Amino acid sequence: MARRTTALGTDSSSVQDYVKVIYAFTEWQDRPITASQVAARLSVANSSASEMIRKLVDLGLVHHEPYGSVELTPEGLQLALAMVRRHRLLETFLVRELGYSWDEVHDEAELLEHTVSDTFIDRLDAKLGQPLLDPHGDPIPSAAGTINVPNAHSMRELDSGHTGRIARISDDNPDLLRFLTGEDIGLGEQVEVLGRKPFGGPLTVRLGEGPGLRELDFGDELTGALWIESVGSHPGCSLVQ
Numbered sequence: 001m002a003r004r005t006t007a008l009g010t011d012s013s014s015v016q017d018y019v020k021v022i023y024a025f026t027e028w029q030d031r032p033i034t035a036s037q038v039a040a041r042l043s044v045a046n047s048s049a050s051e052m053i054r055k056l057v058d059l060g061l062v063h064h065e066p067y068g069s070v071e072l073t074p075e076g077l078q079l080a081l082a083m084v085r086r087h088r089l090l091e092t093f094l095v096r097e098l099g100y101s102w103d104e105v106h107d108e109a110e111l112l113e114h115t116v117s118d119t120f121i122d123r124l125d126a127k128l129g130q131p132l133l134d135p136h137g138d139p140i141p142s143a144a145g146t147i148n149v150p151n152a153h154s155m156r157e158l159d160s161g162h163t164g165r166i167a168r169i170s171d172d173n174p175d176l177l178r179f180l181t182g183e184d185i186g187l188g189e190q191v192e193v194l195g196r197k198p199f200g201g202p203l204t205v206r207l208g209e210g211p212g213l214r215e216l217d218f219g220d221e222l223t224g225a226l227w228i229e230s231v232g233s234h235p236g237c238s239l240v241q
């Protein structure tokens with residue numbers, strides 16, 4: 001993976017945050033991101049997001065037509081994967097080595113990822129044994145710019161009778177992560193979708209196996225945050241830079 005350079009201004013933390021958000025939005029789904037969605041995810045005004053996206057176009061990092069979606073160029077994807085690698089390795093380090101809980105690490109990693117060197121990240125990766133996934137199940141890009149995204153689907157999209165294991169849990173909402181901790185629900189948990197309650201009600205799922213088997217009702221926010229990988233499935237797409 002090529003290193004960040006100052007010649008294009010890609011050392012700017014704002015530029016790094018924008019390309020990372022654009023990538024993360026599309027990592028687990030095929031839908032492209034719009035300028036207004038970028039603004040919402042970064043909690044900035046639409047006008048501010050539009051101005052930065054124009055800068056990213058000038059830097060050769062994104063493609064964007066007025067009122068169209070925002071898409072990373074190969075150079076933008078390269079930078080995004082570098083930042084995603086930093087963020088997820090730092091999250092893994094904070095949980096494994098410093099005792100952070102998985103609901104605490106996102107904001108801490110956001111601060112650290114812009115300050116540490118490439119050498120530090122490479123050595124951190126080696127220290128951690130080159131992990132493939134972060135504490136939330138998100139894949140960690142390799143130093144060569146390769147990322148393997150598990151072949152998992154949002155629980156919200158699954159039909160009744162679908163079985164698998166929790167492969168990824170979105171870290172967007174710390175309160176949701178704390179709820180799951182309290183319910184002893186985490187990565188690798190076996191899941192069977194039983195069906196949805198009438199009139200747009202919650203989704204009933206069976207969790208665990210053996211003595212730990214239980215049934216719970218999950219609302220839309222929970223089902224949208226959980227990604228299920230069918231048992232025996234293989235890793236999904238691989239991006240090589």
